[in-house]
Amino acid sequence: MSNLLKENLKKQEKDGLSSNAGLNLSNLVFYNSGNATSTLSTTSTTIANAVVNSTSTSNISYSNSDTISDIRGINERLIRNKSNLSNSSSSKYTQSNKIFDNFSLDNLISPVENSDIEYTSDFGNEDNLMKIYNSSIYDYDEDNMSPYNLRKKYGNEDLTSSNWVKHRKHFFILSSAGKPIYSRYGDESKLSSLMGVIQAIISFYDVDNDEICCINTSTHKIVFLLKTPLYLVCVSQTNETEEQLKLQLIYLYNQILFSLTSVQLTKIFHDRVNFDLRNLLSGTEIYMDELSRKFSIDASFLLKAIRSFRIKNELRNSIGELLNTYRPKNILYGILTYNDKLINIIKPKKQNVHPLDIHLIINMISSTSFRSVESWSPICLPKYNSRGFLYAYVCYLNNYKLSDTEDSNSNTNTNLSSESPISPDSSKIMKTDVCLTLLSPDKNAFFELSNCKKKIEMIFNKNDILKNLSKIINKAELDIADFGIPHLRHVIYKSTKYLQFIETKRLPPYDEPSSYRRLLRSYKFLESKIHGYKKNLKFCYMLGKNELSLLWVRDDFELYASFSPFISKTIAYNDLLLIEKWFKKQDNLFITTSQVF
Amino acid sequence: MNFSGRNDAASANMKPIQVKLVLLGESAVGKSSIVLRFVNNEYQDNKEPTIGAAFLTQRCKLDDRIIKFEIWDTAGQERFHSLAPMYYRNAQAAVIVYDITKPASLEKAKTWVKELQRQANPNIVIALVGNKIDLANNRSVPYEEAEAYANENGLLFFEASAKTGTNIIEVFTELAKKIPYEQILANNKTLNSRTNGQGDNGRVNLNESENNNQDGGQCNC
Ligand SMILES: Nc1nc2c(ncn2[C@@H]2O[C@H](COP(=O)(O)OP(=O)(O)O)[C@@H](O)[C@H]2O)c(=O)[nH]1
Ligand SMILES: [Mg+2]
Secondary structure, X not given: OHHHHHHXXXXXXXXXXXXOOOOXXXXXXXXXXXXXXXXXXXXXXXXXXXXXXXXXXXXOOHHHHHHHHXXXXXXXXHHHHHHHHHHHHOHHHOOOOOHHHHHOHHHHEEEOHHHOEEEOOOHHHHHHHHHHHHHHOOOOOOOOOOHHHHHHHHOOOOOOOXXXXXXXXXXXXXXXXXXXXXXXXXXXXXXXHHHHHHHHHHHHHHOOOOOEEEEEOOOOEEEEEEEOOEEEEEEEOOOOOHHHHHHHXXXXXXXXXXXXXXXXXXXXXXXXXXXXXHHHHOOOHHHHHHHHHHHHHOOXXXXXXXXXXXXXXXXXXXXXXXXXXXXXXXXXXXXXXXOOEEEXXXXXXXXXXXXXXXXXXXXXXXXXXXXXXXXEEEEOOHHHHOOOEEEXXXXXXXXXXXXXXXXXXXXXXXXXXXXXXXXXXXXXXXXXXXXXXXXXXXXXXXXXXXXXXHHHHHHHHHOOHHHHHHHHHHHHOEOHHHHOOOOEEEEEEEEOOOOEEXXXXXXXXXXXXXXXXXXXXXXXXXXXXXXXXXXXXXXXXXXXXXXXXXXXXOOOEEEEEXXXXXXXXXXXXHHHHHHHHHHHHOOOOOOOOOEEO | OOOOOOOOHHHHOOOOEEEEEEEEEOOOOOHHHHHHHHHHOOOOOOOOOOOOEEEEEEEEEEOXXXXXXXXXXXXXXXXXXXXXXXXXXOOOEEEEEEEOOOHHHHHHHHHHHHHHHHHOOOOOEEEEEEEOHHHHHHOOOOHHHHHHHHHHOOOEEEEXXXXXXXXXXXXXXXXXXXXXXXXXXXXXHHHHXXXXXXXXXXXXXXXXXXXXXXXXXXXOO
């Protein structure tokens, strides 16, 4: 079938149907694994035609061509917008449709002293970038919305919705057979024509035993992750790099394994190629949605590290010892978290924890469905073992006053009368955001783990641990004032050794989600420069209209910082040294000696 | 029957009778909302879906007995179906929920009834609950239809709303009244003598479930 399609497309190309393509062909750059930098090869032109002309070649409905003209609409608006900007700054770009030219390496590298190399983007360039973000793209008001509401809000969009094409970043998951499985926005079942096109593009390369990785257009980056029987695709206007987007696709893929295991996944599609996986994944969309959202507002995914909860070493250690003392016999990990931060973890001696697994667990337990109950869920930790399920006992701990007649049973005594279902005893019980997660390979271990939780909860209350934790919660967040450095606005410190990081409180301007997203984007940009550059790059900075952001990388740490844009980079650099010294002196940042058994 | 008894000194000294109860039904019909209304008297719009199963307990006083409900709230999704027997196998009571605005959810409820009749404890007391009557304007399952089905199959029947609290306590009350306690106590006695008086009489025994479930392979630790 794909052979046929290919021929058909080639024929069209000959017939000259390729002109007037919706996407800006002149700027299409294809990367595929076989042929790393084949710019505008004939094949890529053909693929672009596949996108554009598919309506005439196969059973793809008209709604699809509507979208493409919509995309073209945005495209043109962007180009117009851009050329306006370029006219005012430099005319160099007017003929080019590449909006983000200013981020090409050539413009940015300038050698500095001591083998450190810095990047800078001058004011004008960042201006361009910001204006582009502000002008055309869907205005987000989603930061305070629950995933459930988000799905309600965007879940009914389809290719013809004018808003649908404006979303800054789309994620699609389809089966190798082209069946829709997940879309971040819109109703998957209404997107089958689009999924068909994606599948056609992918199988086009498959014929030559090649794999498509990324399509760059003047406005969009389209990244593919092929994990047969699943294809994952990201369509982004966020200026994140191919590697960064690919990592996000890897997270989504692992979220699917988290729910199904690789064994089930393979078996399902082995038995029935056309299986509709949405049946099996229903209920997990919100986890995928949450991940998709967090990619832009949570540094964990950029840093590939675990967010740690800052507490005194003694307290952290005594918590770890208590957990270890009362731990159930047969568990893999015992994890104590406060919201999205890790307080401590206990684990078998030889077993390492992978940040990705922890991220998926934390993403799951932050769902409201885990509040007020004890949960027992089969989950798969892909980095630990993608083939099998573990059973996760999850319970948020309660803070309660121990009565004199110590009753290990904290249940409320109520009667069935409707007037007052809650007894006075329960008013002393206070819910906390401290969550205990125990992972067991035994699906019958629930009551054993539940009893352990009771003991742990009681011993924590006896030792005032929950009370102490709730007391220090304000102090647990790193305050920028602690550094005593003027003009410093934000810091992230990651330990490469422990794969953990800590971040300062989001003070103005970063209490605004849009500003924080912008800050993360600049960090992402710096990260891509440091890690994407061949030579051993240690330091780079970016000066923008809103802030001066810097990244300094050494063997054992990565330090991201943001300063007022009016400060010189030399001063900022010296401040970085001070900040790093400060961090080196702290002993309460990370879990350095986790309890092993 | 007197249902309003407070938790006085006499009853506090009594050992509660444990009643294992399981909630079943299609996802999003309101199972979790019903339990949370019953146990904590709380309700949340836009409750996020349960993953796996959730366990809750609630003590109640019925006449001169103290009953401790041990409740398994299961996730309705397809992929957890194979785990369901683990939760209903030893249950003495089941609440099967459908959504009165979704006819398909009643059909799903009926398949649960059949599965329980085939595979659960033969003395299990089942209540069929049509949830979301606060949305009666959008009703698409007639009261009479569901009631007739319930009568045919010997189920308790209620329409209720977790959102407003209507009929929620009644569901659990009527279930509690129909449980054959003498039998449970007798069972517990034999169980106690066998297991040397373990404290967890009559709870959902996860340990009895078979080990050949198709879980996609056990992990290797
Ligand atoms: N209007 C209304 N909505 C309800 C009621 N009970 C639950 N819901 C909503 O229905 C959805 C699914 O509820 P949930 O308890 O998670 O269902 P479950 O999947 O069966 O556990 C949530 O958005 C609830 O807020 C009710 O009595 N009335
Ligand atoms: Mg539920």
